[in-house]
Amino acid sequence: MSDLVPGGNVPLPGGPVSVRVPAGFDVSALVTDDGGKVGSDEDFVFYNQPEAPGARLRGDTLTVDPARLRPGATRVTVAVGPSDPGTALSALPSPTVHVTDARGRAVTRFTPARAGQETVLLLVEFYRRGEGWKVRALGQGYADGLAGLARDFGVEVSDEAPPESAAGPDPVPPGAESDGFLVLVNSARAAAGSPPVRADSRLLAAARAHAAAMAAAGTLSVETRDGVSVHQRVVSAGFAYLTVGEHLVSGPRTPAEFVAYCLRTERTRRPLHDGRFTHAGWAHVTGGPAGDTYWTAVWAVPLTPDGLARTTAEVAALTNRERAGAGLPALSVDARLTAAAQAHSADMVARDFYSHTDPDGGQPWDRAAAAGAARRTVGENIACGQRSPADVVEGWMNSPGHRANILKADFTHIGVGLAGGGRAGTYWTQLFGG
Secondary structure (H helix, E strand, O other): EEEOOOOOEOOOOOOOOOEEEOEEEEEEEEEEEEOOOOOHHHHHHEEOOOOOOOOOOOOOOOEOOHOOOOOOOOOOOOOEOOOOOOOOOHHHOOOEEEOOOOOOOEEEEEEOOOOOOEEEEEEEEHHHHHOOEEEEEEEEEEOOHHHHHHHOOOOOOOOOOOHHHHHHHOOOOOOOOOOOOOHHHHHHHHOOOOOOOEOHHHHHHHHHHHHHHHHHOOOOOOOOOOOOOHHHHHHHOOOOEEEEEEEEEOOOOOHHHHHHHOOHHHHHHHHHHHHEEEEEEEEEEEEOOOOEEEEEEEEEEEHHHHHHHHHHHHHHHHHHHHHEEEOOOOEEHHHHHHHHHHHHHHHHHOOOOOOOOOOOOHHHHHHHHOOOOOOOOOOEEEEEEOOOOOHHHHHHHOOOOHHHOOOOOOOOEEEEEEEEEEEEEEEEEEEEEO
């Protein structure tokens, strides 16, 4: 697999391909002819219209099957904008688009330059060439938003205000909050001095899917027998998170019994009382060989540019505290190392691996150089599953090899990245340079 540069192209294998853009972006696509115009409004695939012939959007993944596109379609243009309408595209990390074949094997990858004043980025386009298809990297900014982009491709867009659900998650389903769960939870949080959480339809959907999968298997597990973890379900439901916690419980028959169980011990109280969490989803399903009731409750903080910046800055500060304790100078945060570290965390989530060597054989120094970091010495720490900066730095300091990187006198700069939604939850990367 090769990384594309703007204007570069590679042939596509036969059959459908998938496009995934992780971490805080809404994906959309326009199916057009050679003239760059849609045949009808049905050729615009986005969150409110997730399917067209040959193109289907599920969460952050677009699947394109060239053989099933409408007659006359010769190209599919893929664009992204921020999933949070209140967030500027320039405040997010540069999106990385991953293209894979029907078996999940990598075809290519592309990371455009970071956005400036643009509100939408055209990432890649699939286009017919003779009897085959290719994918070409674009990286073109677009200043008029998704509606303006759609108009220029020939889609008729109403000037009326969009429905509320188009600007964020779908409304919470009727009755979802009537079981008393949220009242009980927020009462317990208030007693602990924590602010209330609110229900989120995406987290409710993820919780329901995970509870059903546990019930079908008759066992409690973070990852069910279909190979999907609760963290992956959260992101697949469209909730990009900065921090996540979960309760996986069997036995309680009512919300009151569930909350009472969670309050019994310090370990089970901790997520329920955690003041960082702002959103929640929950579900229970009865099933399995013994007919038990399986609960999933998900607590989360949505990913925002400010939240990501605060979290990575805290990791850097805690790292420098450890260096100061050893009599070493502080590391300076380097934007290029940060970009490489963030891209590696996102890549580990997107391609489901956990290693210093990526599936294409790339090493930390390769990633640093590709990001433009001209450092003579490069080192990397990675971790997965930790819920906070304090937890991840403590874990690194308790590991001799990771501790050696943190306390290496030759290093002068650092970059930190993190991405949520992988099999093990949150994936962390520290990239050092000297």
